[in-house]
Amino acid sequence: MCGIVGFIGHKNAKDVVLNGLTRLEYRGYDSAGLSLYNQRYQIFDVYKDEGRVAKLVESTKHADFSTIGIGHTRWATHGKVNKENSHPHYSQTRRFIVVHNGVIENYQELKDQYLHNHVFQSETDTEVIAQLIETFSQTLHVENAITTTLKLLHGSYALLVLDSNDPEKIYAAKYKSPLILGVGSDGITIASDLMALVGYSSDYHALDDKTFIVARKDDVRLFNLDHQPLDLHLKKIELDDAVTTKGEYAHYMLKEIHEQPSVIRRILTNYYDKDIVQIKPEILSAIKDADRLYILAAGTSMHAGLIGKQLFEKLCEIPVEVHIASEFAYQKPLLSKKPLFILVTQSGETADLRACLVDLNERGFETLTITNVPTSTLAREATYSIELFAGPEIAVASTKAYVAQVSVLTILAYELSQKPFDLHTELSKAAISIENFLASENIREIVRHYLTRRNAFFIGRGLDYFIGLEAALKLKEISYIQTEGFAAGELKHGTIALIEDSTPVIALISDPKMSPNTRSNLKEVQARGAKTFKIVLESCKIEGDEVIIDDVYSLLTPLVMVVPTQLIAYYAALERAYDIDKPRNLAKSVTVE
Ligand code: F6R
Secondary structure, three states: OOEEEEEEEOOOHHHHHHHHHHHHHHHOOOEEEEEEEEOOOOEEEEEEEEOOHHHHHHHOOOOOOOOEEEEEEEOOOOOOOOOOOOOOEEOOOOOEEEEEEOOEOOHHHHHHHHOOOOOOOOOOOHHHHHHHHHHHHOOOOHHHHHHHHHHHOOEOEEEEEEEOOOOOOEEEEEEOOOOEEEEEOOEEEEEOOHHHHOOOOOEEEEOOOOEEEEEEOOEEEEEEOOOOEEOOOOEEOOOOHHHHOOOOOOOHHHHHHHOHHHHHHHHHHHHEEOOEEOOOHHHHHHHHHOOEEEEEEOHHHHHHHHHHHHHHHHHHOOOEEEEEHHHHOOOOOOOOOOEEEEEEEOOOOOHHHHHHHHHHHHOOOOEEEEEOOOOOHHHHHOOEEEEOOOOOOOOOOOOHHHHHHHHHHHHHHHHOOOOOOOHHHHHHHHHHHHHHHHHHOOHHHHHHHHOOOOEEEEEEOOHHHHHHHHHHHHHHHHHOOEEEEEEHHHHHHOHHHHOOOOOEEEEEEOOOOOHHHHHHHHHHHHOOOOEEEEEEEHHHOOOOOOEEEOOOOHHHHHHHHHHHHHHHHHHHHHHOOOOOOOOOOOOOOOOOO
């Protein structure tokens, strides 16, 4: 997590860095900081405090013009959320200033071995980096002091370093945490995510691990850690400002929920050319030839994986296991003879998944990453990768990426199946069904009436059970209501003990076969005082059902059933006046294990 941005060039670095940090705030928002060169005193000033980038914008209002600067927005790992632990950090004499995204696992050992006489200002692992560079710079050229330090670090880092003795350069380096170099006519920008580069750089280069950079106003050089030069491979930046702003919506989350029909259509456009699927044949062969698929993911993406399992098993009879990445990384199940590993990830940077991928690569297995960020680490390091085309997802709570993941998994499974229906038509119908629902939804009133307690349950059977898991995650993460998703029939085996007067229980019903069973489970909880309401597909509807969604093809119901649950979470958080796009304790891109 954490976002870093640095700029050196011909305009005010403060503007570039602060704008970039604002766009990267989804990565962490415990504190924010910035360092700019002060020409008068010939030092780098450091501004930092706990709180959001907006506060930093205020506190740097009167900062002098500087054509060089680095900034940071933090998701705390080592040390409390306070000013001292905010980045940038500096070395003992304040010669070196550092911002860092990642975790230095051996920072205590490094302190003990090299820095026992040093006074530390913070509890962070990052400060060790600044102190080590300064220590080594007493005998080595600064570039060697930095690479010597980098070689000692265990863990992960994306780093920007300033040297007060040479304020014409930004040094940068990367290992495991993402870092993108942007080049434009106004200068060089280096940031954790492409989004921070939009408007400032025309081209970018996604850095590989163990790259060390020396950037000046009009020139940038790349090296490996042994100081051998590396090539710069620039690609055009194709994002524009419209996709990174909220537009007419009050929150990114609401915007992203409303974008879902167009995400499905964009996926169809990108994956099909006149009915011919645009997926590399070797990817389809890798899936077809596998005797078992292992879907690895975390959180919402794992919930999309659970739907993926149903699709592959039902449409093409390939057995599938779905694993939580953080568990799979260190506790592998017995693997089949010819497995294929599918990593599902919005960000493409999730550290738990990276831990799985590093191990799978070392063992020579084939892997496929399905991600929204084609420049991401997991896209680049897997055998194959394909894109979600959801557009940047900025709200911390994932919505449109889930719908994109389910859509892309559907396309993969469909292309290997007997094609029992017309996918293009059915996915288009799903997009229309979502649009119709969004145009007439009354979720806010329902939320006001039903979600009055500190807890809630979603229940469902079959595919609806998996939607219930996702619905529960969404509701708890942004409204802080303790929520569980349950297989409807399982409640009576223990959890029903939690049902009290007015406990909200929301039933998801999209399969006519299972509708009577789920409805009788509702009766059981009603008899114990629960306040219940139902989200149902048109073909399952009976009088009194509260939320009705247009019918879609049976295997595509997750795409539409999830949408009301996203709005339930949204309005529950809105009613409580919580920070919807940046819920407490969270960050969008989870780059620590
Ligand atoms: C929940 C949410 C998270 C992510 C999870 C995996 O709304 O967004 O649960 O799904 O952290 O992230 P990615 O998909 O980037 O690997």
